[in-house]
Amino acid sequence: MVVKGRIVWVSGPAVKADGMSAAKMYETVEVGDSKLIGEVIRLTGDIAFIQVYESTSGLKPGEPVVGTGQPLSVLLGPGIIGRIYDGIQRPLDEIAQKSGAFIGRGIQTTPVDMKKKFHFVPSMKKGDVVGPGSILGVVDETQLLKHSILVPPYHAKDAKLVDIVAEGDYDLEQVIATSEKDGVKVPLKMYHKWPVRKPRPYAERYDPTVPLVTGQRVIDTYFPIAKGGTGAIPGGFGTGKTVTMHQIAKWADSKVVVYIGCGERGNEMTEVLVEFPHLIDPRSGRPLMERTVLVANTSNMPVAAREASIYTGVTMAEYYRDMGFDVVLVADSTSRWAEALREMSGRLEEMPAEEGYPSYLASRLAEFYERAGRVRALGSPDRAGSVTLVGAVSPSGADFTEPVTTHTIRFIKTFWALDTRLAYSRHYPSINWMQSYSGYLEDVSKWWKENVSPEWYELRSESYHILQREDTLKEIVRLLGPEALPDEEKLVLEVARMIKIGILQQNSFDKVDTYCGPEKQVKLVKLMVKFFKEAQKALKSEVSLTEIRAMPIITQLLKAKFEIPEEQLQKLQDLDKELDEQFRKLSAGGSKTEEVKVVA
Amino acid sequence: MPETTAGIEYTKVAEIKGPLMVIDGITKASFDELVEIETSEGERRLGKVLEVGFGKAVVQVFEGTTGLTITGTKAKFLGKTMEMPVSQELLGRVFDGLGRPNDGLPDPIADKFLDVNGEPMNPERREYPTSFIQTGVSVIDGMLTLVRGQKLPIFSGSGMPHNILAAQIARQAAVVGTKEDFAVVFAAIGVQYSEAQYFKRSLEESGALRRSVLFLNLADDPAIERIITPRVALTVAEYLAYDLGMHVLAILTDMTNYAEALREISAAREEVPGRKGYPGYLYTDLANNYERAGRIKGKDGSVTQVPILSMPADDITHPIPDLTGYITEGQIVLGRDLFRKGVYPPVNVLMSLSRLMKDGVGEGKTRSDHMEVGNQLYDLYSRAQEVRALAEIVGRAGLTGTDLKYLDAGDMFENYFLKQAADENRNLEETLGRAWEVLSTLPEGELTKIKDKHVKQYYKGSK
Ligand SMILES: Nc1ncnc2c1ncn2[C@@H]1O[C@H](COP(=O)(O)OP(=O)(O)OP(=O)(O)O)[C@@H](O)[C@H]1O
């Protein structure tokens, strides 16, 4: 039965309607004469509270509300990759075709082109047993992505395939297979729908142990995230959240990227749209757009759809995970999503908890991050896929004690703390190395040892130890000046500076520096550690600190990150030799030059 | 919007509180609808519907509720949202904060009427901003480059010369090598008469007034009107840009007054406040204004926004600058210390940022070393500031040779690069030339942010 109610109250994105006693919680409804899309978020008697995903300007009491019987769902099938959607999976290009450069209202769209033909190659045959998650066959969604056609998770178990089409070109509305169980025949197409607020099921969960390699030194080497893991990146405005998200979306070694622009700038989405088709994935040689899907609900788009965008994105991510892919989802910014929750909660006059946020903020955050994971997918053949979730957090006043940050920290394992002071001094990415942490460090070290270098863990620890020492020494320097320290400790400051500039700082906008592969990361760190040890030795053999500071190798080491591209890593060997050579000369030079002190 | 509700008049005022009026007996009214209020004395005011249910509507009165009465007040629901009549004739005109002429001239003939709230620009149709605007101000051009379609606010404090800087930008801004149509839209939001006058005169003197549209809501004008002022201004800016193909520079001053008006309404509605009493939707509301900057694919014009706001007690973490910074594409922060030292423009470069600089500079746009020079200058000044702090403790004598060089380079940066006259228009070559002169006082090995080939080409110092 179709629910038909009537608007009785309008306030911004919140609408109340009566005559709604038959409505279901979270059912989507058409609101008003212009059929705006909304969702039921509370039921009291026959009154439904509806959040409306479009601007309600001009809406009147008395206008109709009509139920759809369906919860908010996304369409899952080939044709998603490369697209840009709003928060409820409406393609923005289609909206633009219908309403021009500015987003109109009540526009009907389909998430993917239902008429487009894909070349389907069956991988099952008549008589095979099918169930939730079985792979019926594959199509090339893009040149980079073989898209498996999945039997929907809600399909019966142990059914029999009674029909499947031969290899050929089919569109999404054509029936490609038919299953049967207990006399019930089910037609199967290349797509199905799934409600966004419900996590897609899987067979089994695995521990995340493989790092997501992002090509960002401070992340991969110092605070790694694992495939299927969770991470948060909080920071005040302009500290580098979005740039880091873009970097992960560009360079992470995952198969699919879901980028959610949630209540952020329009131009940042445009930037991805402009840049990604021209950026080449270093592993496949194909444009990055062929593995990326964008969900854009910018800050000036309706606030309720912003709330939904996170779920729309993560459901699409889970779908590709179920094909056996590693998927990374970045959400910029979860704070804007939380604010959308707060705004709706306020309009519903719910009792607020801290700073006006609803009391269920923490549980909603937990539910979201819980959708990350490395899993064995349902159905055959056996396959593992992962969803890695990374959320930006925008704390008001850059204060990490505010509710969204504090609650997020409880549910994530990698914490990249952005530091306004580092950003002011143009140390980018401004990830504070003393405040940040990764819960995956031990888990992923095996991968690094086996695949990149047996010394990885030691090198990381040794270089990190230098940074830790500097952190304590800094206090003394602040009070007494650097001259109060013995030379050995001054050297620690010097090398810490080198690690900061040469390793931690990474310029996303430099053609070479933007991506630093695992091998280069290890080698650069190794050179720094070696420099430190050699310099310590030199100091002991009567070489002065001034002489060490004047070594030309220092500037070379600091510039290696952008002067030596990935294809010329052998040049790092040359640097290594040069380092040896310069130290040899120093100690051979023998006579100790006086520490030059400038007299004021 | 369907015309059915147009012109219905109600007389049942149930409640008046703060800037709000609750009207009973409503049969047909829509959310956001424009309302014309007639006081018992026959005076007309405008308002809009904030909330509507059967039989009841909450109306926000722009000109304030002073003098309104429960009986005798009439409210006419106009069946449309607030609109601004637009046409080319707006150029050279002065309007009040609601978009009504206040220069004594007749209403301009409208080409069309536009909803002042605008609609969100579809990110898929945005053209990414990449054209460098030369402002002639070294610190901006060299380190905080403005590009067409950017929103770059000035964060200021009471008494600091944000107006002088904004006016200098308005006068000098040019895209090198082009002669394109430009216009200035200026919105005064609760500022003093003298400040608005300063702008007007500055535009007049540079001959830009006839290409400008001014909206004035002054300090003694109704506060609630300020909610509308940036919206009418930006509506006109969008029209000039996307309908007439002009490059528009929109200056909004002072957004702090705007946010305070918003807070006043929120308080009257008894909403649960976010930080410092500002409504939880302040971010979204500000974004609805600031996001109205940009360029559109296939259209010639652009809207570049320079909002100005004063940070209460110079506190950048205050919700207004904070949320603004989260929305805009960077910020130019004025610093009290430099201002006291008499440096103009007193830009605190370390706290300032232009996020679109990377897209507007470099090979083929400005000069291939531009970005690196900017980065190195930041590094230089940041080191210089550290050394200054250290020197206060240990004195110059306790500093090493390199530190001393940074100390001097920092002074030179402030006096030779940053500092300039309010009517001094430096081209980019001169700006970068000065930058290299400052950088060349450091040892070559310190230039770790600059590619070797650029060091070879431009560095003039000694090893
Ligand atoms: N790794 C980096 N390399 C070079 N520049 C960087 C890097 N990270 C950040 N930046 C600089 O910092 C600026 C701000 O970064 P970004 O836009 O990511 O900040 P944000 O934290 O997302 O801010 P907001 O919360 O306001 O969105 C960038 O425009 C860029 O100039």
Ligand SMILES: [Mg+2]
């Ligand atoms: Mg950002």
